[in-house]
Amino acid sequence: MAITCDFLVIGSGVAGLSFALEAASFGDVVIVTKRSRDESNTRYAQGGIAAVLGAGDSFEAHMRDTLVAGAGLCHERAVEICVKEAPERIAMLRRIGARFDRAEREQGPHHEDPELDLHLEGGHSARRIVHSSDMTGREVERALLDAIVAEPRVRILEEHMAVDLIMLSKFGGPEVCAGAYVLDVGEEKVVTILSRATLLASGGAGKVYLYTTNPDVATGDGVAMAYRAGAEIANMEFYQFHPTCLYHPQAKTFLISEALRGEGAVLRQLDGTPFMKNHDARGDLAPRDIVARAIDFEMKRTGADHVLLDITDKKPGWVRARFPGIYSECLRYGVDITAQPIPVVPAAHYCCGGVATDLDGRTTIPGLWAIGEAAHTGLHGANRLASNSLLEGLVFGHRAALALKDAPKKKTWPEVPDWDVGEAGSPDEAVVITQNWDELRRLMWNYVGIVRSTKRLTRAARRIALLQEEIVEYYWRYFVTRDLLELRNIACVAQLIVECALARKESRGLNFTIDYPETDPKDARDMVAKRGVTAHLRVR
Ligand SMILES: Cc1cc2nc3c(=O)[nH]c(=O)nc-3n(C[C@H](O)[C@H](O)[C@H](O)COP(=O)(O)OP(=O)(O)OC[C@H]3O[C@@H](n4cnc5c(N)ncnc54)[C@H](O)[C@@H]3O)c2cc1C
Secondary structure (H helix, E strand, O other), rough: OOEEEEEEOOOOOHHHHHHHHHOOOOOEEEEEOOOOOOHHHHHHHHOEEEEOOOOOOOHHHHHHHHHOOOOOOOOHHHHHHHHHHHHHHHHHHHHHHOOOOOOOOOOOOOOOOOOOOEEEEOOOOOOEEEEOOOOHHHHHHHHHHEEEEEEEOOOOOOOOEEEEEEEEHHHHOOEEEEEEEEEEOOEHHHHHHHHEEEEEEOOOHHHOOEEEEEOOOOOHHHHHHHHHHHEEOOOEEEEEEEEEEEOOOOOOOOOOHHHHHHOOOEEOOOOOOEEEOOOOOOOOOHHHHHHHHHHHHHHHOOOOOOEEEEEOOHHHHHHHOOHHHHHHHHHHHOOOOOOOEEEEEEEEEEEEOOOOOOOOOOOOOOEEEHHHHHHHHOOOOOOOOOOHHHHHHHHHHHHHHHHHHOOOOOOOOOOOOOOOOOOOOOOOOOHHHHHHHHHHHHHHHHHOOOOOOOOHHHHHHHHHHHHHHHHHHHHHHHHHHHHHHHHHHHHHHHHHHHHHHHHOOOOOOOOOOOOOOOOHHOOOOEEEEOOEEEEEEOOO
């Protein structure tokens, strides 16, 4: 028997929860989430949320900084909306109990909210990062979840992984999304969930690369499901690499926030020589794509497997108070950041592309919406400005809910068959999954990383196609498991990244290729990919 609801939300990060909180006042919401409810990229966000609240700052300045980072591809209206709606979203979070750090000093007579301490981050021309120590995401997630738990119309299903969208066209109906098939991991069965609107809030896809700052849930499921269903996907070639992840064999995903560089930390080669000024006039405060490329360059040039990030110039007490999370996590791995430089490497961090949406989160498929990191709204363009992504989830989660408020109620539900297990049996060669998983992530790291070439991309495309053949065969032969579904999804995302990167014959923002090192003004358009259609540039 199918579960029915007004709104099916796939994912419980900042985007999905923001939507659910708003939508709960006019509809029944089911949130499915792959693991525990708080496991998400959101939970690990350190830096904070960008919002114009400080003396001397302005909407124009935040918009300008976002547009500069976006390298000519931001949709100006999306930027304007996010920037102008940011203060109200911060106010909403505070209303539901989010605790952000307060200013100890007077920030000037024009400060609109003298209570909040605002940080500066790379790429921002003013102090505008609202934060909760260096664990902002955890506090945002906590506050949203606490508020959601009090909503009787919201039901959260943990350990439930969406497998595929239910497209009525598959059963002879129109091209409409009517919900999703969802794997109940504990029960090992696939359930049918029908909804008036289905929201992909499934976050990023960092696990497509060998090194990533993202947690294990970030396997691009929303993008892959939408692509399989026939939705337009945009700009997948723009994958942001965070320049500074702790380099330590046991610390596979610990990020060292850009706020350190904002506060004066310096990148150095292993012999202590600072190098960022050789790459950009802004030095250590250059945007993160430039910093990541500079580190990649220095590592390749010197043969080193990491570089150093040094904040030892600052007083130890101040460092410990300002970065308690980073301080204690690094200490766990034997690095006292007050006394020694931190070994760092770049790692896949943020997916700027995603399921193409309008300014309310509608995708190109009726009934299907996308919000947060899974979506491409046009905010980030070719490169995301730091701390704009929690904001995007908050703003578009809210906007999607407002847009759905007056949508007609469903009176009847479509006839949809239950998930068909067909001839599938129990897997007897699970090693195929681990082998393909490793191979895919390593080849993406080596061939489709920070600096690209047509030759390496073509090689990657061939390998991915082969892996996909094996994965599909396995998919049809055996019962679905979370590992298998995730592998199928990262392979799809890998295919999309390579396809888009090959089709963009220029370097821009995060897409840097040695074969086309210049930016071509006539290519200042989005790359649109769709099943059955080769990725191509188009004005969206
Ligand atoms: C280490 C780190 C630091 C960051 N720092 C900042 C920062 O300071 N400021 C900032 O603005 N941004 C930051 N970001 C980026 C930001 O955290 C994310 O872009 C943002 O949280 C994405 O929110 P989301 O709701 O779209 O997705 P997520 O928070 O990733 O949530 C996705 C949810 O979907 C679920 N899910 C995925 N697939 C499925 C499926 N098939 N079925 C069911 N559920 C599924 C996941 O389990 C999860 O609950 C950081 C990211 C990382 C990893």
